[in-house]
Amino acid sequence: MKFQLFAIGLTAASTFGALSLAAPAQAVQEREFNSSRTPQSIGRVSSVAVKVSGQITSNTDEDVFRFEISPGQDVKAVLTVDGDIDLEVLQDSNQDGQLGGGDTKKISIREGKFTEEVNFKNMKSKHGFIRIMDSGGAGVSRSVNYNLTVTAVPANGQPVIE
8 A cells, every 4th residue: 555645845754664754955056146245045955955047158157045053064066057067066155155276176077968967065055055157168159957955964974954
């Protein structure tokens, strides 16, 4: 016997007494103008994926997202693209809540239309940033669509849904 229960955005499925919960991903649509000066908040990041869809429209366009985490977590960002753009994950090193020169970053700059991925281990700050921008090569000659997925788990690797 198999039955499903749908309530408050969570799905619970039971097959002969085994119960598992799966929280849906939080979906966010990128909005302009989100840049280094005005990052777009995507809220709290946890083991429940935050998914962002957006577009880089020129070689001067950059999309910057600000997120919150519990200090000591590992952050994973995966960017799927239909063009050549790059991904950075930055830790708010001076803990001022602003993207700035002293912030520690991890970057993925794969050449071509490949998935970009950054794993930032043991982020010490309660805020972080994700920057998506032109690869710096020949420049974006057309709009590049992307999908970003961000998750965070404790440094010990055990997922916790917050």
